[in-house]
Amino acid sequence: MPGAGLVERNSLTVVAPPGEFVLASSERLSPIVVAYETYGQLSPDRDNAILILHALTGDAHAAGKSTEADRVPGWWDPLIGPGRAFDTDRYYVICTNVLGGCYGTTGPGSQDPSTGKPYGMRFPLVTIRDMVRVQRELLRHLGVEQLVTVSGGSMGGMQALEWAVTFPEMLRSAIPVAAPGRLSAQGIAYNEVQRLAITQDPDWQQGDYYPGPGPARGLGLARMIGTITYKSDVSWSFKFGRTFAGRRDADRYRWSGEFEVENYLHYQGRKLVTRFDANTYLYLTRAMDLHDVSQGYPAYEDALARARVPVLMVGISSDFLYPTYQQKEIVEIRQRLGLPAYYAEIDSPFGHDAFLIEFAQLERIIEDFLEILTPD
Amino acid sequence: MPGAGLVERNSLTVVAPPGEFVLASSERLSPIVVAYETYGQLSPDRDNAILILHALTGDAHAAGKSTEADRVPGWWDPLIGPGRAFDTDRYYVICTNVLGGCYGTTGPGSQDPSTGKPYGMRFPLVTIRDMVRVQRELLRHLGVEQLVTVSGGSMGGMQALEWAVTFPEMLRSAIPVAAPGRLSAQGIAYNEVQRLAITQDPDWQQGDYYPGPGPARGLGLARMIGTITYKSDVSWSFKFGRTFAGRRDADRYRWSGEFEVENYLHYQGRKLVTRFDANTYLYLTRAMDLHDVSQGYPAYEDALARARVPVLMVGISSDFLYPTYQQKEIVEIRQRLGLPAYYAEIDSPFGHDAFLIEFAQLERIIEDFLEILTPD
Numbered sequence: 001m002p003g004a005g006l007v008e009r010n011s012l013t014v015v016a017p018p019g020e021f022v023l024a025s026s027e028r029l030s031p032i033v034v035a036y037e038t039y040g041q042l043s044p045d046r047d048n049a050i051l052i053l054h055a056l057t058g059d060a061h062a063a064g065k066s067t068e069a070d071r072v073p074g075w076w077d078p079l080i081g082p083g084r085a086f087d088t089d090r091y092y093v094i095c096t097n098v099l100g101g102c103y104g105t106t107g108p109g110s111q112d113p114s115t116g117k118p119y120g121m122r123f124p125l126v127t128i129r130d131m132v133r134v135q136r137e138l139l140r141h142l143g144v145e146q147l148v149t150v151s152g153g154s155m156g157g158m159q160a161l162e163w164a165v166t167f168p169e170m171l172r173s174a175i176p177v178a179a180p181g182r183l184s185a186q187g188i189a190y191n192e193v194q195r196l197a198i199t200q201d202p203d204w205q206q207g208d209y210y211p212g213p214g215p216a217r218g219l220g221l222a223r224m225i226g227t228i229t230y231k232s233d234v235s236w237s238f239k240f241g242r243t244f245a246g247r248r249d250a251d252r253y254r255w256s257g258e259f260e261v262e263n264y265l266h267y268q269g270r271k272l273v274t275r276f277d278a279n280t281y282l283y284l285t286r287a288m289d290l291h292d293v294s295q296g297y298p299a300y301e302d303a304l305a306r307a308r309v310p311v312l313m314v315g316i317s318s319d320f321l322y323p324t325y326q327q328k329e330i331v332e333i334r335q336r337l338g339l340p341a342y343y344a345e346i347d348s349p350f351g352h353d354a355f356l357i358e359f360a361q362l363e364r365i366i367e368d369f370l371e372i373l374t375p376d
Numbered sequence: 377m378p379g380a381g382l383v384e385r386n387s388l389t390v391v392a393p394p395g396e397f398v399l400a401s402s403e404r405l406s407p408i409v410v411a412y413e414t415y416g417q418l419s420p421d422r423d424n425a426i427l428i429l430h431a432l433t434g435d436a437h438a439a440g441k442s443t444e445a446d447r448v449p450g451w452w453d454p455l456i457g458p459g460r461a462f463d464t465d466r467y468y469v470i471c472t473n474v475l476g477g478c479y480g481t482t483g484p485g486s487q488d489p490s491t492g493k494p495y496g497m498r499f500p501l502v503t504i505r506d507m508v509r510v511q512r513e514l515l516r517h518l519g520v521e522q523l524v525t526v527s528g529g530s531m532g533g534m535q536a537l538e539w540a541v542t543f544p545e546m547l548r549s550a551i552p553v554a555a556p557g558r559l560s561a562q563g564i565a566y567n568e569v570q571r572l573a574i575t576q577d578p579d580w581q582q583g584d585y586y587p588g589p590g591p592a593r594g595l596g597l598a599r600m601i602g603t604i605t606y607k608s609d610v611s612w613s614f615k616f617g618r619t620f621a622g623r624r625d626a627d628r629y630r631w632s633g634e635f636e637v638e639n640y641l642h643y644q645g646r647k648l649v650t651r652f653d654a655n656t657y658l659y660l661t662r663a664m665d666l667h668d669v670s671q672g673y674p675a676y677e678d679a680l681a682r683a684r685v686p687v688l689m690v691g692i693s694s695d696f697l698y699p700t701y702q703q704k705e706i707v708e709i710r711q712r713l714g715l716p717a718y719y720a721e722i723d724s725p726f727g728h729d730a731f732l733i734e735f736a737q738l739e740r741i742i743e744d745f746l747e748i749l750t751p752d
Contacts (some may be wrong), residue, residue, distance in 0.1 A: 025629030125629045185612035185637040186604065192638045193601045200593050203579060217576050225569045225601065228562065233699060236561035242668060252666060253401030255500045259665065261561040262568045289635065290628060292618060320696060323609060 003073060003081035004039040004064030004088060011035050011104055014137035017113070021134065022192030024295075027124035031113070034138045035060050035104025036096040039080055039260060042144070047246050048187040049144045050086055051135065052076060052095040053152030053159040056226070056284050056354075057276055059103035062095035063088075078359035085366040091148060097158070099134045100126045100284055102277035109210060120279060121207035128155070128291040130163045136170070151175035151366070154322070155356030156286065158291045161311075161330070165293045168307035173373050175366060178355045179348075180326040180364065181304065182292035187321065191285040192231050194222035198278050207279050219278040220269030227268045232318040232351035236261060304333050312369045314362070316324040316354040317347050379449060379457035380415040380440030380464060387411050387480055390513035393489070397510065399515070400671075401404060403500035403687050407489070411480025411513045412436050412472040415456055416464030418520070425520045427511065428471040429528030429535040432602070433652055435479035436526030438471035439464075454735035467524060475510045476502045476660055478653035485586060485653050497583035504531070504667040508538045512546070512636040524750060527551035527742070529658055530698070531660065534667045537687075537706070541669045544683035549749050553690040554722075554731045556702040557680065558668035563697065566605050567661040570598035574654050583655050595654040596645030603644045608694040608727035612637060631724060660719075680709050682707060686716040688745045690731075690738070693721055697728040718745070 006089050015021045015032040020047045022028055037060045042049060054075065065082035071210075074095075080086045086093050097105040100123070108123035139145070147170055151164045157179025164174040180187070198204055201218025209215065240261040244252050251257040258266075293303040313331050315324035327343060334341030344365040348354035355362070391397045391408035398404055413436045418425060428438045430451065440458035441449050450471075457460045462469050473481040484499035511595075515521070523546055526539045533555025540550040556563065574580055576596025585591065616637040620628050627633040634642075669679040685724070689707050691700035703719060710717030720741040724730035731738065 023629075026626070027629075038392050057695060121631065125631065127629075184609060185616040185618065185635070186607075186609045188618075188635050189600075189604050189612060190640055192641060193597060193604065196597050196600070197573065197576075200573075200578065200597060201658050221569060221576060224565075224572070228569065230564050231562075233560060233562045233696070236565060240561040242558060242561065242564075250402070253399075253403075253503075255497065255501065255662075259561070259564050261564050265565055284605060286631075320609070 003077050003084070005064060007037050007039060007061070007064035007074070008070065009035055009037055009060060009104060011068065012138060014141055023124055023130050024127040025125050029035060031126060032099065032106045032134055032137070033104070033110075034106075034134060034176075036094060036097055037061055037063075039063050039093040040091050042092040042142075044277050044351065046143055048147055049092045049094060049139075049146065050088060050092055050148050050150060051139070051150040051163070052080070052086070053135075053150065053156035053360065054095065054098065055152070055154035055156050056281075056288070057272060058156065059101070059167045060095045062098040063093070075356060079363060079366065085363040085370070094139070094142070095143070096135055096138055098131045098155075098284065100131070100280060101288060102280040104145070107277070108207065108279035108283055118210040120305060121190060122167060123279070123283065125290070126283060126287050128158045128162045128287055129166055129295070131287065132159050132166050133160070133201045136167055138219075139170075145170060147171050149173040149175055149370065151177065153177040153289055154179055154352065158288065160294055161257040162291070163309055165303045168309065171307060173308050173310045173312065173315065173369070174307065175312045175369065177362070178319055178322055178325075178326035178352055180291070181300065181330050182294065183288055184326070188289045189209050190225065191289055194225050195282050195285055197221040197225065198282060204278060209278070214278045216273045219276065220266075220273050222281060223272040224269045227265060229321045230351060232320065234318065234349045235351055238349065240264060258359070295302045303334055304330055304340060305337050308339060310342065310369075310373060312344060312365075314365060315343065315345045316352060317345055318349050319352045319354070321352045344369075378452050380461070382444065383413050383415060383437070383440035383442060383444065383450070385413055385436060385480060387409055388514060388517050390517055390650050399500055399506050399604060400503040402503050405482070405500060408475065408482045408510055408513070409486075410472055410482075412440065412470060412514060413450075415439050415469040416467050418468040418518075422519055422680075423522055424524060425468045425470060425515070425522065426524050427515070427526040427530035427539070428456070428462070428469060429511075429526065430471065431528070431530035431532050431549060432657075432664070433648060434532065435477070436471045436473040439469070444494070451732060455739060455742065461739040461746070470515070470520070472511055472514055474507045474531075474660065476507070476656060476663060478656040483653070484583065484655035484659055494586040496586065496655060499655070501660065501666070502586060502663050504534045504538045504663055505542055505671070506543050507663065508535055511535075512543055523547050525549040525551055525554065525746065529553040530555055530728065531664055532717060535666065538667070538669055540683035540687055541679045544685065547683060547685050549686045549688065549743065549745070550683065551688045551690065551704075553738070554692050554695055554698055554728055556667070556698045557676065557706050558670065559664055559701070564600065564665045564703070565648070565696070567665050570601050571658050571661055573597040573601065574658060580654060585654070590654045592649045595643075595652065595657060596649050598657060599648040600641045600645040604639060605697045605729060606729040608696065608725060610694065610725045611727055615734060616640065672723065677709055677713065680706055681715060682712050682728065684715060686718065686745075688718045688741075689718060689720065690741060691721045692728060692730045693723050695728045720745075
């Protein structure tokens with residue numbers, strides 16, 4: 001098995017009663033368990049760690065396979081392993097499931113110690129900064145106080161940039177991919193209609209559907225809406241065009257008839273429902289809405305100026321969800337302030353999803369950057 | 377009262393039993409009533425008529441006011457009236473509610489003569505071409521066999537182009553605005569998630585909700601999704617940015633807190649629900665999915681070559697729903713075939729909605745075109 005090989009999900013309680021974790025909302029949370037995976041070995045000097053952060057429906061399984069039988073490896077596998085961009089012969093790569101998640105880290109599906117039942121919507125709102133602060137606690141437990149870099153795409157990119165704002169002294173660099181420094185109004189709008197799709201499903205039951213399947217139709221619809229924003233007009237046209245799924249031309253004039261693109265969307269919706277928690281979808285999309293690195297600072301510039309180390313912003317040419325002007329603006333601000341900042345663009349027709357597709361380009365971008373940062 | 381003044385909605389039964397109208401689906405429909413308005417006077421030679429066609433949630437009320445008390449005039453009022461682009465001192469302007477509509481023309485809310493109850497989802501699927509063929513029947517009843525031009529935006533633009541394909545001999549020109557010649561896969565995708573928002577609402581009741589209010593929450597959500605596609609990232613940022621609606625900063629960490637952009641979306645959803653029929657929303661979005669002027673012709677080029685008269689395609693610079701390449705492609709094809717074709721662009725940050733906003737630009741574009749077409 002090439003790449004990171006067989007990997008194992010670990011889990012650490014980073015906050016335990018009577019300890020509490022104070023969230024951005026001022027609410028207190030305890031205990032907090034974090035699920036994570038690691039690839040490669042931590043050096044004796046503990047100076048070779050890299051933190052990888054996942055997107056909305058991702059998990060801690062970024063590389064390798066969990067069992068020999070797995071058909072697909074982790075979500076950033078082509079970038080993580082011996083000789084790959086995040087070279088596990090050199091680096092100790094850590095990936096964690098976010099706070100609020102549904103893949104092992106404490107979230108709305110976890111047991112609320114005050115009631116003995118799942119939190120549901122009684123789970124406190126969390127922010128991208130809260131996620132990052134919980135990750136920092138995990139690193140403390142792992143004995144890691146320095147990171148060669150921190151990277152991730154989409155919501156993972158938001159966390160990577162937030163790391164450069166909240167804990168800049170722990171970083172030697174950061175590589176946020178396809179992410180804004182603060183969510184745009186359009187981004188909030190897309191998230192809100194997805195949340196409504198879930199909360200308007202009667203099976204949502206105000207979030208108290210555990211251990212039942214929950215709002216499957218609502219979550220499916222949310223995923224379908226999201227899927228549109230992850231692609232591009234060009235990629236939809238190229239992949240499906242106006243191809244009709246029906247066998248006979250007359251089928252197109254029946255409600256039962258479906259274009260291939262509809263077929264695909266429904267498939268994406270059904271697929272997510274089997275593996276994701278609807279309440280987590282609500283909490284993580286809200287965390288993205290609230291994402292604004294300038295929160296608590298006088299201005300956007302002040303937050304972006306916190307990291308004195310190189311920050312590489314990666315944009316995607318066809319991304320209309322978090323368009324490239326959002327990454328370029330961050331680079332321009334930092335350059336204006338005399339701080340090291342670089343911009344690289346993934347040239348792709350695949351839209352936002354390109355950060356999970358265009359591995360050859362990403363590999364070159366990341367390798368070149370790390371090479372300059374840490375020459376042999 | 378300036379403009380078209382006080383106007384009246386008329387209604388004509390254009391197909392009556394035992395007569396039947398054969399739809400693209402081969403299904404038969406009868407009776408068919410068409411609601412319409414007219415502005416200006418038909419000339420003795422019956423050679424000054426212009427047909428105006430509405431978008432998804434529009435109606436026959438394109439200009440003037442229906443009562444003195446109306447606060448807002450028809451949806452294209454700034455373009456229709458004495459001295460305006462569609463000059464009612466010169467032209468006889470007709471606007472009709474589409475087949476499948478809910479503003480007076482036969483649609484899913486109409487009474488099915490075979491049951492005496494509203495059709496609901498037993499109404500046959502209709503196409504943009506069916507709409508146009510019904511409009512042609514209306515013109516026959518009005519004694520109009522020639523049109524100076526035919527125009528409309530979005531779904532109205534699809535009809536305008538379809539006129540140039542199905543009845544080119546009746547036209548002296550056509551001005552489709554912000555519309556494709558065939559809906560893209562992305563367009564179908566956006567429509568499908570909007571339909572699902574409606575049909576997943578239990579209050580939809582498989583379409584048999586009449587005379588009740590129907591799936592208000594589902595229709596509201598559909599409208600909210602649609603609204604995102606009618607705007608642009610820039611216009612959302614300009615209008616709302618990240619402004620929070622709550623009074624205190626702490627409100628942003630509560631589920632009850634709302635960004636202004638969410639507030640606005642909810643308002644748009646609620647507003648449509650009070651005035652629109654959910655089943656009509658399903659039928660008209662499906663008609664758009666099925667829109668492909670090449671249907672029944674060997675190729676797209678063959679359909680677009682049908683009109684020998686000038687066709688002016690109008691695009692909107694920031695439209696990501698029906699991007700300008702779709703209008704330009706039509707012009708390029710016609711020009712390659714040696715047929716009169718022109719392209720004009722509305723330069724606007726407002727996205728697809730610009731066809732209902734940028735009246736100064738539209739006025740100039742239309743006036744210039746009609747001036748060349750029909751010099752005094």
